[in-house]
Amino acid sequence: MIPVWAQFVYLLCAVGFILALKGLSGPKTARTGNLIGAGAAVVACALPFTYLDNMKNVPLILVAIAVGTVAGVYGARTVQMTQMPQMVALFNGVGGGAAALVAVLELDEILPQGDSIGWFTLVATAFTIVVGSVSFAGSVVTFAKLQELMTSRPVVFPGLPIAFGGVLIASVALSVVLVRGPELWIGVLLALIGLVFGLLLVLPVGGADVPIVISLLNAFTGLTVAAGGYVLSNTVLLVAGTLVGASGTFLTLLMANAMGRSVANILFGALKGGSTLGGGEASDRPVRSATPEDAAILLAYADRVIIVPGYGLAVAQAQHTLRELVDVLTERGAQVDYAIHPVAGRMPGHMNVLLAEAQVPYEQLQEMDEINGDFKEADVVLVVGANDVVNPAAKTSPGAPIYGMPILNADEGKQIIFMKRSMRPGFAGIENELLFDEKTSLLFGDAKDTMSKLLSAVKAL
Amino acid sequence: MSIAIVWLTIFVLSVFVGIEVISKVSSTLHTPLMSGANAIHGVILLGAILVTVHIEGPGVIVGLIAIVLATINMVGGFVVTDRMLQMFTRKKTPRATTTGGAK
Numbered sequence: 001m002i003p004v005w006a007q008f009v010y011l012l013c014a015v016g017f018i019l020a021l022k023g024l025s026g027p028k029t030a031r032t033g034n035l036i037g038a039g040a041a042v043v044a045c046a047l048p049f050t051y052l053d054n055m056k057n058v059p060l061i062l063v064a065i066a067v068g069t070v071a072g073v074y075g076a077r078t079v080q081m082t083q084m085p086q087m088v089a090l091f092n093g094v095g096g097g098a099a100a101l102v103a104v105l106e107l108d109e110i111l112p113q114g115d116s117i118g119w120f121t122l123v124a125t126a127f128t129i130v131v132g133s134v135s136f137a138g139s140v141v142t143f144a145k146l147q148e149l150m151t152s153r154p155v156v157f158p159g160l161p162i163a164f165g166g167v168l169i170a171s172v173a174l175s176v177v178l179v180r181g182p183e184l185w186i187g188v189l190l191a192l193i194g195l196v197f198g199l200l201l202v203l204p205v206g207g208a209d210v211p212i213v214i215s216l217l218n219a220f221t222g223l224t225v226a227a228g229g230y231v232l233s234n235t236v237l238l239v240a241g242t243l244v245g246a247s248g249t250f251l252t253l254l255m256a257n258a259m260g261r262s263v264a265n266i267l268f269g270a271l272k273g274g275s276t277l278g279g280g281e282a283s284d285r286p287v288r289s290a291t292p293e294d295a296a297i298l299l300a301y302a303d304r305v306i307i308v309p310g311y312g313l314a315v316a317q318a319q320h321t322l323r324e325l326v327d328v329l330t331e332r333g334a335q336v337d338y339a340i341h342p343v344a345g346r347m348p349g350h351m352n353v354l355l356a357e358a359q360v361p362y363e364q365l366q367e368m369d370e371i372n373g374d375f376k377e378a379d380v381v382l383v384v385g386a387n388d389v390v391n392p393a394a395k396t397s398p399g400a401p402i403y404g405m406p407i408l409n410a411d412e413g414k415q416i417i418f419m420k421r422s423m424r425p426g427f428a429g430i431e432n433e434l435l436f437d438e439k440t441s442l443l444f445g446d447a448k449d450t451m452s453k454l455l456s457a458v459k460a461l
Numbered sequence: 462m463s464i465a466i467v468w469l470t471i472f473v474l475s476v477f478v479g480i481e482v483i484s485k486v487s488s489t490l491h492t493p494l495m496s497g498a499n500a501i502h503g504v505i506l507l508g509a510i511l512v513t514v515h516i517e518g519p520g521v522i523v524g525l526i527a528i529v530l531a532t533i534n535m536v537g538g539f540v541v542t543d544r545m546l547q548m549f550t551r552k553k554t555p556r557a558t559t560t561g562g563a564k
Contacts, residue, residue, distance in 0.1 A: 024483075027549055030493060033497070034546060038539040041504050044504055045506050058514070061513055061514065071532075073536055077540065081548075084496070095503055095505055102508045225502045237505065239475050240504045241505075242472050244498045246477075246479030247482065250479070347491065347495070
């Protein structure tokens with residue numbers, strides 16, 4: 001039995017997690033919120049050591065915590081900002097895996113109680129094992145897709161829907177078996193099925209939808225932690241897990257809305273046979289390519305410039321050079337804004353992080369809804385490493401995978417300069433009509449390299 | 462069964478709180494918020510500790526693996542979120558260094 005004072009401290013920790021999420025929702029309070037969350041987590045994890053008697057394995061546990069801390073800090077400190085999404089996926093996956101392992105161990109613990117185990121406890125145990133394993137396997141696949149260890153295109157094979165359905169039925173059936181007659185081996189089998197389930201769930205998802213899946217798996221892990229809280233009769237786990245499950249689900253819907261996709265379509269679109277991606281081939285239609293000097297002239301004499309940054313900018317690490325270019329243009333008297341699509345980069349808010357890192361003033365960042373009406377006045381729209389978020393096909397071709405996604409109206413600008421590495425399409429793998437528009441000039445090459453040339457060309461004018 | 466109702470009540474109220482606290486978040490903060498929420502479920506470490514302190518035999522290995530994984534989730538999650546949020550709050554410095562290193 002947990003002493004009353006400790007239960008009270010657990011309650012404070014739960015409140016700490018609520019405050020943490022609340023703080024993270026506003027830019028001014030976000031860092032404090034995160035620290036409150038970290039504090040609450042540390043206190044909650046240290047608490048058992050103060051009230052439990054005859055604890056076993058304490059030295060080993062402390063060593064394990066030290067190992068995990070070193071690994072976690074190392075990973076978090078060394079990751080590049082552009083690789084943030086896959087890092088979050090990985091951290092989420094290990095959390096899900098831990099929850100599944102805890103549930104298997106707890107199952108082993110409660111087995112001797114025989115018939116006195118509540119059926120609901122067993123349901124929660126089965127849920128934690130399956131969904132935790134799904135989250136682990138799914139996150140590993142997500143990581144591999146984003147890290148380009150495997151193709152980011154949907155992986156579909158004949159019979160996938162049948163396999164998926166089979167795994168789904170098997171996990172439900174086995175859960176029922178576990179509730180009726182709890183055995184350890186059933187729990188282990190459930191974990192293995194959960195791993196296969198996770199693989200099959202994420203493999204068919206196309207690259208552009210991966211961030212939404214990360215967010216969804218994050219919510220899954222939250223729910224497994226909540227169910228684990230019921231199994232272990234611990235309120236902190238229940239509250240913290242439920243908070244993450246609910247807010248994560250809500251966030252997933254927000255992201256999907258921003259991309260004009262439905263979560264069901266993302267997960268099951270490929271299963272239904274319709275690919276979630278286009279062809280992915282480069283086109284050989286004629287385009288107008290320009291030199292940095294041509295582009296510099298356009299930019300230097302423009303009064304109003306709108307910049308559309310995308311993932312390509314971040315990968316090339318060109319955001320610092322871009323900011324220098326903007327500073328020069330601003331000094332020449334132009335009004336320059338950055339148009340930020342909600343899912344620019346690889347996930348919502350990702351581009352804001354990358355630009356903030358390059359010390360772009362916060363007030364120059366304009367959200368899509370704020371700036372979309374201004375493109376008509378823009379003398380030059382400079383698109384750097386973005387593609388899908390300015391593709392008019394989202395408005396005009398109902399057959400396109402991105403149809404319905406709100407886009408930045410870059411096509412309304414008087415002149416458009418596109419910085420691209422090659423004619424290869426963007427993450428969604430479809431051709432962009434804007435590239436063939438007569439107002440468009442293309443600057444081929446690595447974004448950082450081209451950006452430096454453009455900067456010197458503007459300075460030379 | 463009454464105890465289960467208590468748990469269900471906490472669960473349902475937590476769902477509403479979870480949705481309520483993030484309902485007005487701007488898309489700028491979506492990434493740090495997702496990462497922060499991810500760190501919070503790292504509290505499964507507490508569950509891993511509670512289980513591991515009273516097992517004997519080979520199960521201890523599994524418990525220790527769970528603890529390592531949960532710690533990575535919790536510690537890594539909070540550190541990486543803090544790194545992201547620093548980008549928003551840092552004072553203007555003349556020139557930024559590369560992205561790789563911390564701070």
